[in-house]
Structure formats: structure tokens, C-alpha cells
Amino acid sequence: MIIKKFQGKTEAQAVESAKKELGSNVVIMNVRNVKNKGILSFLKPQVVEVTVALEDEPVNIIPPKKPEQRPQPPAKDIPVKAPEAPKEDGQERENAQAGKEADPQAENKKLEEKINTLHSLLEQQLQKPEEAKDESEEQEETEVDRFMKLLYYTMLENEVNEQYANQIVDEIKKINKPNMPFNYALANTYQKMILKFGKPMEIEPAEKGPKVIFFVGPTGVGKTTTIAKIASKFSVEGDKKVALLTADTYRIAAAEQLRTYANIMEVPFRVIYSTEEIEQALRDFRDYDFIMVDTAGHSPQNEAQKETMVGFIHSVDGLAEKDVFLVLSATTKYKDLLSIADSYSAMTEYNLIFTKLDETSTLGSLLNVRLHTGAPLSYVTYGQNVPEDIEVFNPQKTVKQLLGGKKK
Known part of the structure; x- marks a missing residue:
């Protein structure tokens, strides 16, 4: 009895190879899928191996006219021969089996x-x-x-x-x-x-009057620079009328930084200390498109700061349309991000802006906070240049990076 193994992309292909070599009388003994080797094996086509058998023809008592056609006994160590695979996908597998390095x-x-x-x-x-x-x-x-x-x-x-x-x-x-x-x-x-x-939430003008936009978040995340980038996009590139306010009276440097940006963009700037001053700004800038308000970072444990923040955010309720953006750094630890997000969730609804994407090689925090809070993502920043290093959040681009794609 002759026993041999044949391989092909499908069972039918392997059987066809067997019949071509041994004849149509072969008996199929076993069919199995052959695993591919290597890390990229799942990208290679599946290989099916068929084991077939062929009975020896009986020897006649009278010598046959053509002795050379007499069946020969099978060799003890018949090699298992795999048919040549297609060049495109099979060549890589042959190279691996021969110990050659793939290109x-x-x-x-x-x-x-x-x-x-x-x-x-x-x-x-x-x-x-x-x-x-x-x-x-x-x-x-x-x-x-x-x-x-x-x-x-x-x-x-x-x-x-x-x-x-x-x-x-x-x-x-x-x-x-x-x-x-x-x-x-x-x-x-x-x-x-x-x-x-989900779909990113971009800033849109109010239907009537100015829209007040509050930027909240911890210190050190680039909140003031982010405000300058967005204000510049609207005032310089979008030809919109923008006024800048800051309620961050704890950090003089932050106020002066925003003042400098306002002077460069030639837009109004004010430091506000109370909710009454926000209401006065609404009256003074009623013909503007946007009033953007920088706020002080606060500690989740500081109840007085939290009350002040809530007062500012809700001071325009019923007086003007508003948006609130929580600015977070993509470099912040996961547990800290959740703590910050939960702290601001207790104050108001918000959209998300992530900064410092250029300072991290992983973007899982964007998905984590999005799913934890349910808040829409709006913008991301990736550098200090104003106004260049900011863009509307792109879910397709981010998903590619999360799946291992190279950043572009």
C-alpha cells in the first residue's frame, strides 16, 4: 500500500493533486488543517493536508509483457511532498520553511x-x-x-x-x-x-447674541494656550468677533499670558472677579460672536473653589448660550483623569479637549475618559504653536493609532 500526503489551499485542490500523481483510485484516509508558523501566520492562506492511500496492484502469475510496468513496493521512508504554492502567498511560507528571511x-x-x-x-x-x-x-x-x-x-x-x-x-x-x-x-x-x-462637537455661534465658552480643568494642562489657539482660529481665520476673559486670579502669569495673546490678536481682554462682572461683560460684548472665559484650576477637595467655579459657570444661565470644555492632558495618569472628570461632572455638563498629544505615545486615555464620562470629544492639541497645533478631534485617525497604526 502506498501512503502519501498532499497539500493545497482547499481539500479539493489537495485531492486533485493526489489523483494526478497516484490515479483516481486513491482512498482518502485523513483531512486536516495545517497551522502556519510565525507571528504573521494568521495573514497567510489556510493550508489543507490530505493523507491518501493506494492499494498495490496484484502480481500476475504469468509475467507481464512489460516488466517495467510491474508495481514497485513502496519505499520505507517516502518523503511527504507538498505541492508548489502560489507565488504571491506561498513564496513567503516556502522561504520560512527553508530558513530564509522574508523581505x-x-x-x-x-x-x-x-x-x-x-x-x-x-x-x-x-x-x-x-x-x-x-x-x-x-x-x-x-x-x-x-x-x-x-x-x-x-x-x-x-x-x-x-x-x-x-x-x-x-x-x-x-x-x-x-x-x-x-x-x-x-x-x-x-x-x-x-x-x-462618536461625532466630535465643534464650537458653533449662538443663534442670537454672543456664545459664552468656559474652559475648565486642572492647572498645567495647557488651558490658557488652548484658549488662545481657539480664539485665534475664530478671530483671525474665521473673521469672528471674540472677547477674552479670565477668572484665574490665583495665577498672575496665566492672566498676563492670555493678555499677551489678546493684544497680538487685537481682541478685548478682561480680568473678572465676580459673577456680576461676567454679566456686565455680556452687556458690553453683546455684538460679539464669542466670549471665551479662562477659569482657575481647582482641587477636588477644595469646596470653596468648587462653589466659586459653579457660580461662574451658571451665572449666564438664561442670559446667553454657553458651552463648557473640560481641558485634560493626554499625559495624565488614568486614575487622576477619572478623578478630575468626576469632579467637574458634579458641577456641569461639558465637552472634552485633550492636550499634549505630542508628549505621549499612547492615546488610550481619550477612549477611557470618553466612555467613562459620556462627554463628547471636541478638540486635541499637539504642541505650543498658536494657532497651528490644534485640530478638531478625528475619531478615524485616533482609532487607527489605537489599533497600532503609525502616527501621522
Whole structure:
């Protein structure tokens, strides 16, 4: 009996190779999926291995006319021969089996074409989990299973909170179907994360009269510079009438910094000490488009400062439209971000602005705070240049970075 193994992209292809070499009388003994090796194995096409058998033809009593056609006994160590794989995907597998190094540029190009967002960072995340699994577990995993694990570890690497990372993975698994293509799972993940961020909330003029915009947040996050960037965008580039106020009477340097920006932009500037002065500013600047108010950072434990802040924020209720923006640094620790966000949530509703994106390599805090507070994201800043280093929050760009894509 002759026993040989054949490989192909599908079972039918492998069987066809067997019949072509051994004839149509082959008997299929076993069919199994062959696991691919390496970190990028989930991107390679699946290989099916078919084991077939062929009975020896009986030897005639009368010698046959053509002895050379007499069946030969099988060799003891018949080599297992795999058919040549297609050049595009199979060449990389052949090189790996021969111990040759794959071309890094070609491999990266294929990776980017398939998923558009994952790069070499993702490859490193699943290396240890793969090594820890035994062979039987690896064979049972599907391409989508490997992708979901890769996604999970990548989100953790980008400091997405474990709770939210598990939530996203579980939601994607629920909508995935058996044997779902890898690209389909990726598209679902990408869309799901964009929906979680939601549409950014930009500043819009009031329907009537000036809109009052309060900027709140802890000290040291770049609040004053952020106000200058936004004011410049509207006054210089948007040709809107803007007035700047500061209620931060604790830090003289902050007030003087904002005054300097106001002088450069040639817009009015005032220091206010009471809610009555905000009401007076509303009357004085009633023909303006925006009145932007800088506020002092406060300690969550300082009740007096909190009461003063609440008084300022609600002083314009019923008198003018208002927006409140909580300014946070992307470099702040996760627990501190939650504490700050909860403290301001007790005072008022707000939108989110994240600063200092240029000073961190991870953006998980943006998703964490967004999901924790439910507050919309509005703007992000990434440098000290006024007004250049600010833009409207882009959920698509951020999701790509959270999935391991390179910053642009």
C-alpha cells in the first residue's frame, strides 16, 4: 500500500493533486488543517493536508509483457511532498520553511494593504501568548480568534482600560460569524470603535447674541494656550468677533499670558472677579460672536473653589448660550483623569479637549475618559504653536493609532 500526503489551499485542490500523481483510485484516509508558523501566520492562506492511500496492484502469475510496468513496493521512508504554492502567498511560507528571511519591506507592504492600521507593533504583542499555547490549541484557533487576541493586547499596549478592551472584543465576537474573513472582522472593529468615540462637537455661534465658552480643568494642562489657539482660529481665520476673559486670579502669569495673546490678536481682554462682572461683560460684548472665559484650576477637595467655579459657570444661565470644555492632558495618569472628570461632572455638563498629544505615545486615555464620562470629544492639541497645533478631534485617525497604526 502506498501512503502519501498532499497539500493545497482547499481539500479539493489537495485531492486533485493526489489523483494526478497516484490515479483516481486513491482512498482518502485523513483531512486536516495545517497551522502556519510565525507571528504573521494568521495573514497567510489556510493550508489543507490530505493523507491518501493506494492499494498495490496484484502480481500476475504469468509475467507481464512489460516488466517495467510491474508495481514497485513502496519505499520505507517516502518523503511527504507538498505541492508548489502560489507565488504571491506561498513564496513567503516556502522561504520560512527553508530558513530564509522574508523581505521586511514586502511583508510590511502586504500587512498594510490588508488591514491599513496594524504594523510591526501588533506583531510583537501576540508573540508571547502564541508561545504559551500548546499545539492542539493553536490548531483550533481561527484567523479571527488570533486577530481578536492581537487586537486585545494592542489596546492594552495603548493603555485602553482593560474593562473597555474586553467590552470591545466581546461585542465584536458576538457579531462575528463562523469562518468570517479576517478583513470583515477588522472592519467591524474599526467601525465599532469609531461609533464609541462618536461625532466630535465643534464650537458653533449662538443663534442670537454672543456664545459664552468656559474652559475648565486642572492647572498645567495647557488651558490658557488652548484658549488662545481657539480664539485665534475664530478671530483671525474665521473673521469672528471674540472677547477674552479670565477668572484665574490665583495665577498672575496665566492672566498676563492670555493678555499677551489678546493684544497680538487685537481682541478685548478682561480680568473678572465676580459673577456680576461676567454679566456686565455680556452687556458690553453683546455684538460679539464669542466670549471665551479662562477659569482657575481647582482641587477636588477644595469646596470653596468648587462653589466659586459653579457660580461662574451658571451665572449666564438664561442670559446667553454657553458651552463648557473640560481641558485634560493626554499625559495624565488614568486614575487622576477619572478623578478630575468626576469632579467637574458634579458641577456641569461639558465637552472634552485633550492636550499634549505630542508628549505621549499612547492615546488610550481619550477612549477611557470618553466612555467613562459620556462627554463628547471636541478638540486635541499637539504642541505650543498658536494657532497651528490644534485640530478638531478625528475619531478615524485616533482609532487607527489605537489599533497600532503609525502616527501621522
